[in-house]
Amino acid sequence: MAEIRLKNVSKRWHNFVGVNNFDLDIADREFLVLLGPSGCGKTTTMRMIAGLDDISEGEIWLGDRMVNNLEPKDRDISMVFQSYGLYPNMTVYENIRFPLRVRKVPKELHHEKVMQAARMVELVDFLERRPAALSGGQRQRVALGRAIVRQPAAFLMDEPLSNLDAKLRVSTRAQIKNLQHTLKVTTIYVTHDQIEAMTLADRVVVMNRGVIQQVGTPTDIYDNPANTFVASFIGSPAMNLVSGDIENGTFRGPGITIAGLQTNVKGPVTLGFRAEDASLVSEGGEFGAEVYSMELLGEATMASFRIGDQLVSIKSGKEYRAEIGDVVHAAIPASICHLFDTDTGVRIARTPGN
Amino acid sequence: MPHKAFFAFIMPSLLAMLLFIALPIVSVAVQSLYVQHERVVTEVETCAPFAGCTTETRVDAEATEKLRHAEPLGRFNGFGTYLDRNHLATAEIGAILADNAGFADIASRIYNLPFYRALAFTLTYTFVVTPLAMLLGFCIALGVNAIPPFYKGPVIFFSLLPMIVTPLVGALILYWMSSPQGILGATLQSLLNDPTLSLKSSAVLTWVTLLVYGIWHNAPFSFVVFYAGLQTVPHDTLESAMIDGANRWERIRFVVIPHLMPLATFVALVQLMDNFRVFEPIVGFSAEANATSLSWSIFNDLRGQVDQLFGSAAATSMLTIVGVVILLSPVLVRTWREFNRR
Amino acid sequence: MIVKKRRRPLPLTVLSTTFVLLWVLMAAFPFIWTVWGSFKVEQDFFSRDSWWFAIEGPRTIAQTGSAFTGDGYYGAWVLRDFFSSVVNTIIVTVSVVVISLTFGTLGGYALARSGYRYTFWLLMLALVFRAMPHITLVSGYLLPFFEMNIWGHLPTAIIVLVAINQPFTLWMLHSFFLSIPKDLDESAMVDGCSRFQAFRMVVIPVMWPGVITTGLFSFLLAYNDFAVTAMLLSQPNQTMVPKIASFLGTIQQEGNVMFAVAAVVSATAPLFVLVMFFQRQIVSGLTAGAVKG
Numbered sequence: 001m002a003e004i005r006l007k008n009v010s011k012r013w014h015n016f017v018g019v020n021n022f023d024l025d026i027a028d029r030e031f032l033v034l035l036g037p038s039g040c041g042k043t044t045t046m047r048m049i050a051g052l053d054d055i056s057e058g059e060i061w062l063g064d065r066m067v068n069n070l071e072p073k074d075r076d077i078s079m080v081f082q083s084y085g086l087y088p089n090m091t092v093y094e095n096i097r098f099p100l101r102v103r104k105v106p107k108e109l110h111h112e113k114v115m116q117a118a119r120m121v122e123l124v125d126f127l128e129r130r131p132a133a134l135s136g137g138q139r140q141r142v143a144l145g146r147a148i149v150r151q152p153a154a155f156l157m158d159e160p161l162s163n164l165d166a167k168l169r170v171s172t173r174a175q176i177k178n179l180q181h182t183l184k185v186t187t188i189y190v191t192h193d194q195i196e197a198m199t200l201a202d203r204v205v206v207m208n209r210g211v212i213q214q215v216g217t218p219t220d221i222y223d224n225p226a227n228t229f230v231a232s233f234i235g236s237p238a239m240n241l242v243s244g245d246i247e248n249g250t251f252r253g254p255g256i257t258i259a260g261l262q263t264n265v266k267g268p269v270t271l272g273f274r275a276e277d278a279s280l281v282s283e284g285g286e287f288g289a290e291v292y293s294m295e296l297l298g299e300a301t302m303a304s305f306r307i308g309d310q311l312v313s314i315k316s317g318k319e320y321r322a323e324i325g326d327v328v329h330a331a332i333p334a335s336i337c338h339l340f341d342t343d344t345g346v347r348i349a350r351t352p353g354n
Numbered sequence: 355m356p357h358k359a360f361f362a363f364i365m366p367s368l369l370a371m372l373l374f375i376a377l378p379i380v381s382v383a384v385q386s387l388y389v390q391h392e393r394v395v396t397e398v399e400t401c402a403p404f405a406g407c408t409t410e411t412r413v414d415a416e417a418t419e420k421l422r423h424a425e426p427l428g429r430f431n432g433f434g435t436y437l438d439r440n441h442l443a444t445a446e447i448g449a450i451l452a453d454n455a456g457f458a459d460i461a462s463r464i465y466n467l468p469f470y471r472a473l474a475f476t477l478t479y480t481f482v483v484t485p486l487a488m489l490l491g492f493c494i495a496l497g498v499n500a501i502p503p504f505y506k507g508p509v510i511f512f513s514l515l516p517m518i519v520t521p522l523v524g525a526l527i528l529y530w531m532s533s534p535q536g537i538l539g540a541t542l543q544s545l546l547n548d549p550t551l552s553l554k555s556s557a558v559l560t561w562v563t564l565l566v567y568g569i570w571h572n573a574p575f576s577f578v579v580f581y582a583g584l585q586t587v588p589h590d591t592l593e594s595a596m597i598d599g600a601n602r603w604e605r606i607r608f609v610v611i612p613h614l615m616p617l618a619t620f621v622a623l624v625q626l627m628d629n630f631r632v633f634e635p636i637v638g639f640s641a642e643a644n645a646t647s648l649s650w651s652i653f654n655d656l657r658g659q660v661d662q663l664f665g666s667a668a669a670t671s672m673l674t675i676v677g678v679v680i681l682l683s684p685v686l687v688r689t690w691r692e693f694n695r696r
Numbered sequence: 697m698i699v700k701k702r703r704r705p706l707p708l709t710v711l712s713t714t715f716v717l718l719w720v721l722m723a724a725f726p727f728i729w730t731v732w733g734s735f736k737v738e739q740d741f742f743s744r745d746s747w748w749f750a751i752e753g754p755r756t757i758a759q760t761g762s763a764f765t766g767d768g769y770y771g772a773w774v775l776r777d778f779f780s781s782v783v784n785t786i787i788v789t790v791s792v793v794v795i796s797l798t799f800g801t802l803g804g805y806a807l808a809r810s811g812y813r814y815t816f817w818l819l820m821l822a823l824v825f826r827a828m829p830h831i832t833l834v835s836g837y838l839l840p841f842f843e844m845n846i847w848g849h850l851p852t853a854i855i856v857l858v859a860i861n862q863p864f865t866l867w868m869l870h871s872f873f874l875s876i877p878k879d880l881d882e883s884a885m886v887d888g889c890s891r892f893q894a895f896r897m898v899v900i901p902v903m904w905p906g907v908i909t910t911g912l913f914s915f916l917l918a919y920n921d922f923a924v925t926a927m928l929l930s931q932p933n934q935t936m937v938p939k940i941a942s943f944l945g946t947i948q949q950e951g952n953v954m955f956a957v958a959a960v961v962s963a964t965a966p967l968f969v970l971v972m973f974f975q976r977q978i979v980s981g982l983t984a985g986a987v988k989g
Binding site: 355357359363364366370374375379385426490493494500501510511513515519520522527531582630633637655656657662664667671678690 | 704708709712713715716719720722723724726727729730741742743744746747750798799800802803805806807809810811812815816818820821822823824825826827828829830831832833834835836837838839840842843855856858859860862863865866891895916919920922923926927937940941944953956957960963964967968970971972975978979982983
């Protein structure tokens with residue numbers, strides 16, 4: 001049980017920067033998710049915490065120990081790998097027992113601990129099998145069982161669900177959430193899947209190109225994205241982003257005019273809004289264009305429009321129907337809109353009272 | 355993996371290679387600059403009654419031994435050994451070029467110099483055996499690929515034998531068979547109706563025998579690699595070629611061969627390296643009268659009946675190493691370029 | 697498969713089958729012939745009259761009373777002490793294989809797991825070393841070994857063969873280690889192993905196929921070597937191959953070629969057995985280098 005602190009951690013290979021100036025405190029028992037596209041440095045960050053990659057700059061603290069120069073085995077963490085890293089020559093039982101064996105835990109405790117872990121991950125019936133004789137979901141649970149068999153200071157999970165099929169992913173996700181709640185161990189979880197991030201995390205760290213974009217609760221990140229990257233990365237569909245000009249609180253873009261925005265900005269900006277916040281109307285509204293495509297999602301209908309080189313999507317009720325090519329209007333009230341700086345992509349904060 | 359762990363792991367291997375491969379190369383380079391001592395000669399005057407006194411030169415064995423013991427390397431000779439008659443023979447080449455009777459004369463006279471004789475055979479062997487063995491191996495692979503699966507195992511088993519057998523032993527077996535009293539030699543004699551025919555008697559026949567042996571010995575390697583490559587030819591590409599209307603030969607030409615190209619490069623590289631050091635067959639076939647190779651010349655110097663000619667062997671070794679580096683240079687340059695592009 | 701065969705035109709099938717048969721004959725016949733002939737007397741195996749004698753062996757019958765004789769083997773093994781060179785060969789090959797694999801697995805593992813640039817240069821260096829003709833290296837050893845008084849002993853030849861073998865072993869094991877997922881040793885390290893423990897307890901147990909295959913090739917190199925063993929071993933320490941070579945020098949005059957034939961067959965027999973049992977590994981070993989390299 002420990003808090004984890006990363007102080008200005010960087011990772012460089014030659015002239016390539018993998019992680020740049022990562023600075024974060026992770027509270028004890030927190031479930032933290034590192035989220036980002038592939039190559040954004042999230043896995044590297046986790047591997048530096050595990051001690052599998054060395055740190056170019058900065059310090060990593062586990063509890064009250066600075067662990068920069070410690071071997072992975074001395075860091076008291078456990079890790080679940082993307083492809084599980086099971087030992088193919090050992091049975092499930094031996095796989096789960098392995099950490100106890102090499103850490104010289106007294107032999108008489110082994111059986112009880114292994115059985116306890118096996119029960120938690122529902123593997124009691126498979127203990128004598130080898131990994132090759134297990135299904136993907138079972139292998140994944142062996143990896144989990146091996147991680148929880150001892151009480152480490154922290155769990156690290158590197159995209160543990162990415163090799164499972166969609167259905168299994170949902171149930172295993174719930175199992176992981178439950179395990180973490182029961183065991184109360186600080187957990188760092190790496191994923192590129194925003195739904196996993198939203199459902200599991202106490203806090204999410206969104207990363208891109210080695211840099212932290214935003215840290216916050218899932219709601220925070222969804223409702224108040226810090227920049228256009230986060231806005232376009234989180235949510236399905238991603239937030240609509242339209243470029244245009246703003247003057248006196250009125251935004252004008254191709255086919256779109258929205259009044260009542262903040263008055264302290266002037267010039268080119270990027271306007272963002274979520275598909276489900278806007279609504280399709282028959283007349284008037286802030287926006288009108290030809291339908292580019294219609295998608296039936298089951299619980300809703302989504303209409304998309306082409307504006308310049310951007311695709312704008314707007315959700316409507318499941319009964320809504322329109323043909324491709326029909327001209328449709330949409331209501332986009334100022335209250336659902338976010339403004340971003342066109343050059344830097346950074347969110348333009350609302351002035352109080354606006 | 356951190357540097358420290360890396361070097362701890364690789365140290366034994368690296369040390370072995372540095373001590374017994376890199377250092378010997380240095381040792382060869384140094385040795386090649388020295389030649390063995392001349393015998394220490396003393397003049398002894400013997401006076402016999404009535405005959406008067408005669409001075410006689412004698413080898414002072416004891417002093418020679420002492421000198422050799424004190425300076426085992428021999429005396430410094432600079433690049434002298436490289437240029438002498440047994441190596442690059444610059445003076446002789448100059449003389450031949452200055453005074454000759456046409457191209458054939460130049461060629462035959464240069465061929466009579468030991469180093470060029472060895473070089474000629476080594477290069478011929480390397481560049482004839484390698485492509486022919488690869489071609490044969492490829493054909494066998496195509497053939498074996500087409501036979502029923504049940505027979506493949508035994509066929510591969512017998513095919514491996516010529517490669518796996520000790521080169522000297524393989525050469526001996528073929529040598530015995532091709533001697534006039536052996537089955538091949540005797541059959542050839544009766545086929546050509548020439549009872550005096552012997553593969554050893556003429557240089558050309560000896561060369562041909564050695565080349566045939568080389569192909570026999572090298573083909574299985576190409577066969578195995580190409581055969582394994584044939585198993586991984588992409589089925590989809592093959593089938594889409596069929597739908598596109600390619601006939602059997604076109605499918606081989608446009609799908610199979612391009613797929614095997616990287617393997618062919620690898621096989622060619624390995625076989626060039628191995629064939630360049632051709633040595634055992636010459637011993638096995640007792641062919642030294644008609645064909646020598648660079649490796650054999652070194653062996654011969656070292657095995658010298660009277661003296662071991664370390665300096666001479668070392669100089670040939672250095673020249674051989676230069677040859678190897680030239681042979682490898684296209685590969686090294688290419689890999690280096692590819693590596694830098696990454 | 698059946699559909700495919702039906703499509704193949706008959707002449708082509710006949711041609712390719714004949715070709716394969718011809719090749720198998722070419723590959724196997726010399727060995728069968730020599731094994732058969734090794735049980736004859738010299739006048740039959742090297743008959744001046746007809747090679748048919750080597751098959752029927754009339755002179756063998758005349759001289760020994762039976763169509764087969766073990767005289768060649770008796771002469772080689774007992775009279776000419778081939779036996780001691782067999783013992784030397786066993787010592788040399790076993791030691792070379794064991795030491796090569798120990799060094800090679802450690803080094804190959806390091807090369808496969810380190811992401812730094814120098815691994816590339818080390819592999820290239822190994823490739824250059826691999827290309828060095830063995831006899832040139834031998835000419836570098838002889839004088840220093842004489843001076844250090846370590847010439848002629850088995851350990852000297854063993855360590856030299858190990859070193860000569862290293863470049864190849866490193867390449868091969870390196871490519872086998874690359875095929876083992878990195879996750880395996882990393883999870884072992886997170887679970888509490890040091891780097892070496894992870895190597896020993898987790899990686900090596902799944903590496904056996906690669907180790908066996910590489911071991912086979914180390915064995916072949918040590919077993920088949922002539923240049924090193926012929927030059928670096930003293931007469932009583934000779935291994936089989938130089939022993940056979942030295943037979944050639946002396947026996948031919950004495951008219952005892954059959955000793956050499958028997959020795960040759962004796963030296964080839966273990967290789968037959970090896971190919972029979974390890975055919976799959978040899979094939980996979982030859983291709984492992986090719987596919988990765």
